[in-house]
Amino acid sequence: MGNSRPVVSIVLPARNEAEGLRRTLPAIREAFPDAEVIVVDDGSTDETAVLATTHGATVLSSPYSMGNGAAIKRGTRAAIGEILVFMDADGQHNPADIHSLLAKLDGGFDMAVGARDGGGQANVGRSLANALYNHLASWMTGHKVLDLTSGFRAVRANRFREFLHLLPNGFSYPTTSTMAFFRSAYPVAYVHISVSKRVGMSSHISPVKDGVRFLLIIFKIASLYSPLKLFAPTALAFFLAGLGWYGYTYATHHQFTNMSMLLFSAAVIIFLIGLVSEQITSLIYRRDV
Template sequence: MISIIMPAKNEAEGLRGLLPKLRARFPDAEVIVVDDGSTDDTASVCAEAGVVCLSSPYSMGNGAAIKRGTRAATGDILVFMDADGQHDPALIPQLLARLDQGYDMVVGARGSDGQASLHRGLANGLYNRLASWMTGHKVADLTSGFRAVRADKFREFLHLLPNGFSYPTTSTMAFFRSAYPVAYEPIPVYQRVGTTSHIRPFRDGIRFLLIIFKIATLYSPLKLFVPASFGFFGLGLGYYLWTFSTVGRFTNMSALLFSAAVIIFLIGLVSEQITNLTYRRDG
């Protein structure tokens, strides 16, 4: 059985058109709408459609809604999608078909025409390249909220998911780190229904970048610490060569830069060991 989970905050208008389509195409699926403190008719629309609605008394964030929905779901396969009409239920079988090919997560990857705006598209492109470098795998769409995953695998990382935006970032990189196969399925994205997006490009863009680097320290810390260590070592060496050629001595600043390089490298080694323990599997 599959469970379809949709976080919703004031998405009554989008749900009115989306829920009947889901019910018609997947009559046996468990549909869960997580009402994240909505002030519109989201809960009543869900009741009319006969789907489960988990309501929060106040907004706790997109990631918190995903976690609540995941804990309540009973299906072996979880499908996450937006409640604003951007994702077509007719595309869900494509994601499920890729899961049957041996993948543990299939992400609906948006093309350039599926981005909400030019700056959002450029930002997502940057995130994809950074994540690809950190994971060593091609990341086609790091922030897509349309994905299908195996429930038991996804629940392993619930404690890592942030309560705010970018649960896709965290879950994607965690799956790669744990050697769970991830596939990308190209999908079209439609114009959202209702209010404007809850994502604030500048504020949440900075948050996305911070999350990438936070996850990188959990995913592959040496990829961050080793370049930083070599950077400080290079500065120390360059400064030493300059001071030796000009004043003929080894300065305290050179010693400080060399010490910083060693300390950063050792921190990276310790972080790498912590990461290995975090992802250790004992049956």
């Protein structure tokens, strides 16, 4: 790093990641000897905290697991760096790739995200789900989103702290922060990276339990960024359904039925809810200049 570069704080949320930290922390120190390293011990029952302390990291310990997003928020509040780097503690991310992320910030971006290659996805199901999220986010923002759920990213601390109140305590902080940056017109860049096989325990994400949660993320993306892009097509679908049903009942019985009225009313109500949601979203992201 050049002497002109701001102080970098590297934050690693960790829950029972002693094995991963055994490989990750020395690599971070080798690549960034002057960086502040913060390990947020999210209620671990192994030697995560002891190992992190041994390697000179600042350790923030929780008495019980609060979630990945909560760990990110705790680390962000404690960090002193002007640049924050978030990465997993399981050995999947290569600390040498941080240089590429920081180069994007030096080039004028406010967030740089490590976009995983195909081999970096845990399984086919997760790969397909991430592809769906990326496609939806790209449509919502009008920008190409290469990896919406990647937890490996570098951000300007002052920008990121604006959105701490929006971040969930669970696993979807990358989604929320990415959409928040796009919504606020803070430029986001992507850097292609390779991801190694995780070390230690298996992923904390349960495909069955978290399937519904990931589905809800899709709706959260829409409501977080531009609610009308979610509500307007839904309202249109109800309106067309009502129009189609009215056409059928008029052609067969010359009647305007209660079902048609219900569908038309639902279309109007959904559209109005979308308008109100759009105004609320605008207020959330409003910044007094």
